[in-house]
Amino acid sequence: MVQSDVKEGNPKGKRRRKYIPGLACLKFVPDEYWSPEEAQRLYEGPPHSPVRQDTICFEDCIGGMERMPPESVDLVVADPPFGIDFSGKESVYNRNGDLVVDSYHEIDADYGEFTEQWMASLQKVMKPHATAYVFSGWNHLEDVLRGARLSGLTTINHIIWKYQFGVFTKKKYVTSHYHVLLLAKDPNKYYFNKIEHYPLDVWDINRKYKAGEVKNGTTLPLEVVRQCIEFSSKPGDLVFDPFMGMGTTAVAAKSVWRRFFGFERNELMQPVIEERIDSVTPGQDYTTLQELRRKNIEKAKEKYPLAVKYLTKAGVRIDAES
Numbered sequence: 057m058v059q060s061d062v063k064e065g066n067p068k069g070k071r072r073r074k075y076i077p078g079l080a081c082l083k084f085v086p087d088e089y090w091s092p093e094e095a096q097r098l099y100e101g102p103p104h105s106p107v108r109q110d111t112i113c114f115e116d117c118i119g120g121m122e123r124m125p126p127e128s129v130d131l132v133v134a135d136p137p138f139g140i141d142f143s144g145k146e147s148v149y150n151r152n153g154d155l156v157v158d159s160y161h162e163i164d165a166d167y168g169e170f171t172e173q174w175m176a177s178l179q180k181v182m183k184p185h186a187t188a189y190v191f192s193g194w195n196h197l198e199d200v201l202r203g204a205r206l207s208g209l210t211t212i213n214h215i216i217w218k219y220q221f222g223v224f225t226k227k228k229y230v231t232s233h234y235h236v237l238l239l240a241k242d243p244n245k246y247y248f249n250k251i252e253h254y255p256l257d258v259w260d261i262n263r264k265y266k267a268g269e270v271k272n273g274t275t276l277p278l279e280v281v282r283q284c285i286e287f288s289s290k291p292g293d294l295v296f297d298p299f300m301g302m303g304t305t306a307v308a309a310k311s312v313w314r315r316f317f318g319f320e321r322n323e324l325m326q327p328v329i330e331e332r333i334d335s336v337t338p339g340q341d342y343t344t345l346q347e348l349r350r351k352n353i354e355k356a357k358e359k360y361p362l363a364v365k366y367l368t369k370a371g372v373r374i375d376a377e378s
């Protein structure tokens with residue numbers, strides 16, 4: 057809580073502090089920040105993991121994780137298959153079938169058992185300070201929460217990601233949200249860099265539909281994955297995705313000076329993923345401190361006009377450079 061030095065009427069003439077909401081938000085600077093040069097140095101420096109970095113293996117992730125060195129990844133972004141018969145439904149997603157890569161792989165086994173298995177393997181490859189962001193639709197949320205509990209991971213946040221449209225329905229509400237669980241291997245040690253003063257557990261981020269681009273129908277927006285990476289890892293860290301799909305995690309990691317590793321069962325995705333990864337240069341979307349401050353200030357200005365008025369009156373500059 058930041059308080060102003062405004063003197064309020066009080067009989068003894070003592071200086072009492074008046075609370076002005078939003079001041080802390082306007083002055084906020086993250087605890088940890090690396091300049092683009094420092095971030096690049098960390099990215100190009102000694103690897104943070106014995107795993108072969110910037111690699112995607114086209115195989116089943118459960119077998120693959122069993123062969124990975126234990127405690128080798130800094131952060132996990134996992135968007136497992138939906139557990140619904142997705143193929144054939146592309147038309148309801150308003151997508152051109154010719155542009156959807158074939159054989160999106162659904163799971164053959166029972167969803168609960170599959171979830172239990174991959175999450176148990178995942179827990180082993182996470183470093184003690186690592187966290188995992190696991191995406192789930194509401195239909196299998198129970199399985200994912202159970203898998204997390206059985207694997208020994210602790211739920212730190214239950215985030216709702218809201219997007220702008222869902223599949224049209226006739227006799228029920230249209231689903232336009234996802235669940236994102238933030239799970240920690242050790243709830244007392246996990247890494248979290250609060251780069252915003254007041255980061256909410258509801259994310260309002262639109263899905264982008266880009267006409268004419270090849271896709272597998274399930275791609276996450278880069279912005280959503282970048283948010284996970286920027287809050288929960290450092291430059292040069294290894295970000296692991298057991299279900300790479302179109303390679304969004306790899307692209308997001310590379311674009312903000314992080315390394316990546318992952319699995320994808322569908323070999324047909326390889327050329328599409330490689331093209332996407334090659335299309336970005338390392339660090340191209342890394343957020344500078346000024347940009348971070350500007351974003352925070354814009355939000356705070358909208359929410360706390362009184363704090364803006366107070367600082368302006370006091371002659372305090374409110375901009376990203378101050």
Ligand SMILES: C[S@@+](CC[C@H](N)C(=O)[O-])C[C@H]1O[C@@H](n2cnc3c(N)ncnc32)[C@H](O)[C@@H]1O
Nearest residue numbers: 116117135161274275276299301302304320321
């Ligand atoms: C929901 S999609 C991931 C989409 C991804 N987040 C993106 O933005 O492109 C799930 C992916 O997991 C793959 N998959 C399914 N079972 C798998 C397994 N056992 N091991 C590795 N990949 C698997 C599917 O082929 C599919 O591409």
